[in-house]
Amino acid sequence: MMNMTPVVKQLLIINIIFFIGSQLVPISYEYLAMFFPENPNFKVWQPITHMFMHGGIMHIAFNMFALVSFGSALEHFWGGKKFLFFYISCGLGSALLHTAVNYYFFEDTINVLTANGYHKADILNILSQGKIDTRWQTLVSAAQFDGFTGAYIGTVVGASGAIYGLLTAFAFMFPNAELALLFIPIPIKAKYFVPGLLLMDLFLGVKGTSLFGGGGTGIAHFAHVGGAITGFLMMWYWKKNQFNNNRWN
Numbered sequence: 001m002m003n004m005t006p007v008v009k010q011l012l013i014i015n016i017i018f019f020i021g022s023q024l025v026p027i028s029y030e031y032l033a034m035f036f037p038e039n040p041n042f043k044v045w046q047p048i049t050h051m052f053m054h055g056g057i058m059h060i061a062f063n064m065f066a067l068v069s070f071g072s073a074l075e076h077f078w079g080g081k082k083f084l085f086f087y088i089s090c091g092l093g094s095a096l097l098h099t100a101v102n103y104y105f106f107e108d109t110i111n112v113l114t115a116n117g118y119h120k121a122d123i124l125n126i127l128s129q130g131k132i133d134t135r136w137q138t139l140v141s142a143a144q145f146d147g148f149t150g151a152y153i154g155t156v157v158g159a160s161g162a163i164y165g166l167l168t169a170f171a172f173m174f175p176n177a178e179l180a181l182l183f184i185p186i187p188i189k190a191k192y193f194v195p196g197l198l199l200m201d202l203f204l205g206v207k208g209t210s211l212f213g214g215g216g217t218g219i220a221h222f223a224h225v226g227g228a229i230t231g232f233l234m235m236w237y238w239k240k241n242q243f244n245n246n247r248w249n
Contacts, residue, residue, distance in 0.1 A: 004068055005075035007084050012064055015159060018052040019060050029053065033155035034095060036102060040128050051091040053157035063159045070166045077173070086169065086234060087162050093230025094161020098223035102151040109140055109148035127152050161223045165231030167194050172235040198228050 004012070022028045034050035035042040054060035075083040110120055116139050126133055127149070137145050170177070175191035188196070204221050 003072065005072045005080070005083075007075055007080040007087075008068055008071040011067060011071070011084075011087070015052050015054070015060060015064060015067075018049075019054050022053055029155065029157070033157045034099075035155055036106070036152050037099065038106070038124060039152055047092055047095045048088070050095065050156050051088075051159045051162055054159070055157055059158055063163050066163045066166065067159065070163075070170045074166060074169055074173070086165065086231070089234060090165025090227045090230045091159065091162035094164070094220075094223040094227035095156065097226025097229065098156060098161075098220050101222045102154075105144070105147050106151040109144050112140055112144075156220050156223060158220070158223075160220065161227030164198075164224045164227035165234075167197070168228045168231035169235050170194070172232070172239075194228075198225060 018032070022032070030041060031043065032046065032049040032053050034046040054063065071083065071087070074086070078086070110123065113123055113136055114120055118133075118136075123133075123136075130153075132149060136148075140148070171190035171194035175189065177190045178187035179190055179193045202221070202225055
């Protein structure tokens with residue numbers, strides 16, 4: 001592992017400060033985690049702040065290890081400004097896809113309910129009070145209902161989307177570098193490792209009964225995919241247009 005680069009170090013410190021602060025002041029999750037846009041707790045800054053919040057020690061430990069390991073290599077070649085732009089962009093792309101998937105299935109259930117005589121404003125008002133109308137459950141499947149309510153009340157935290165963007169960029173730049181997971185201690189070339197990881201995330205996301213980002217595992221799988229897609233598109237665009245590091249210095 002190469003020495004930690006300046007922007008990576010700053011991001012690491014910010015994430016640690018946010019994590020310690022959130023443990024001391026748990027209510028901070030209500031303001032800094034990302035809520036569904038229809039939820040009254042949603043704030044315009046949450047697509048940014050959510051990527052500095054984490055749900056537990058293992059969550060932040062894994063993400064920060066990956067940030068230092070892969071981020072430092074990328075910043076070394078790109079410089080700080082370009083790296084930070086890439087990192088934040090992947091985090092936003094992650095939030096966008098996760099929200100888009102949730103919104104699609106949320107609206108699908110809303111349409112079923114409104115077709116059966118309910119008004120959207122009344123539905124949202126009930127949900128905002130932390131309640132449900134049990135009659136809704138007779139109109140949709142259990143999976144649809146779980147996904148519908150889960151999208152509304154669920155939150156998203158973590159740098160994972162941005163990290164998946166870094167992984168994608170690393171595989172793009174160093175395709176033959178060998179990587180390994182703790183539970184698969186066999187080195188695999190990055191050009192195979194990262195696509196395999198993404199396929200697993202996509203499978204788990206779709207396999208989840210609600211088809212939501214959590215995929216039934218408590219992990220925002222579609223957020224991971226969103227970060228990776230954003231990272232791939234940016235790398236493809238930069239390569240196509242032969243972006244030069246000097247443009248970012």
